[in-house]
Amino acid sequence: MNLSDKTIYTYLGMLKPDLGNAHYCSAGQLSPLLNDPYFLTIGIGTRIFLGGGTGYVAWNGTQHFPGIQEDGQGNSFGPAGGTVSLIGDLKQMKPNWLIGASFLGYGATLVVGIGIPIPILNEEVMRCVSATDHDLFAPVVDYSQAYGQRIPGNLGYVSYAELKSGRITVKGREVPTAPLSSYSKAREIAGILKQWIEKGEFYLTEPVKLLPSFKDGIAAKTLEIKGQ
Structure with missing residues (x-):
């Protein structure tokens, strides 16, 4: 969101001034990175649905910080999830799941449909995939100053x-929300992946190596520019 008095154009879309709106990009309870936040099943070589075809997890992605979210009072808001680097055959992909887009004032981007099957290997995995939108939280970040100037902290956490209700409360004010990801498309991908598996057209793969989790203590490092 945006605490400044000017409109900001970002990779999350247009953010209106003075807490005018809030954008988020996740399917929440259907997000595989929130369904397996400790990376108990996802790793190098995991076979996935990618853009309508078959792809694989190559490694973790940029800004992969799968830590436990906590506020200044030590309250836990669960895992932050992580990111993945993927590889796939473009010739297998479908226009419905790989779409070019343009964000006003920001530039070109790509909308990609991704689905990752999560095998229920034990009770811990079952507990994670059973989490609902009420159990999963995201930080509220001010893009105007805190994000750009690398100021630590946030404006709180919301589920x-x-x-998905369309409104959150920040600093005592109601702020309209909008998703950049499609929950209905996420459900459709989950259904397609289920059909592929049931028909024997898609086999799960055991990762060669699991991705780093919160236990690895990965943290963001700032790049200090000399002379500034």
């Missing part, structure tokens, strides 16, 4: 249930 994905609150985000």
Whole structure:
């Protein structure tokens, strides 16, 4: 969101001034990175649905910080999830799941449909995939100053249930929310992946190596520019 008095154009779309709106990009309870936040099943070589075809997890992605979210009072808001680097055959992909887009004032981007099957290997995995939008939280970040100037902290945490309701409360004010990802498309991908598996057209793969989790203590490092 945006605390400044000017409109900001970002990779999350247009953010209106003075808490005018809030954007988020996740399917919440259907997000595989929130369904397996400790990376108990996802790793190098995991076979996935990618753009309508078959792809694979190559490694973790940029800004992969799968830590436990906590506020200044030590309250836990669960895992932050992570990111993945993927590889796939473009010739297998479908226009419905690989779409070019343009964000006003920001530039070109790509909308990609991704689905990752999560095998229920034990009770811990079952507990994670059973989490609902009421159990999953996201930080509220001010893009105007805190994000750009690398100021630590945030404006609090809200659940994905609150985000999907269309409004959240920040600094005592109601702020309209909008998703950049499609929950209906996420359900469709899950259904397609289920059909592929049931028909024997898609086999799960055991990762060669699991991705780094919160236990690895990965943290963001700032790049200090000399002379500034």
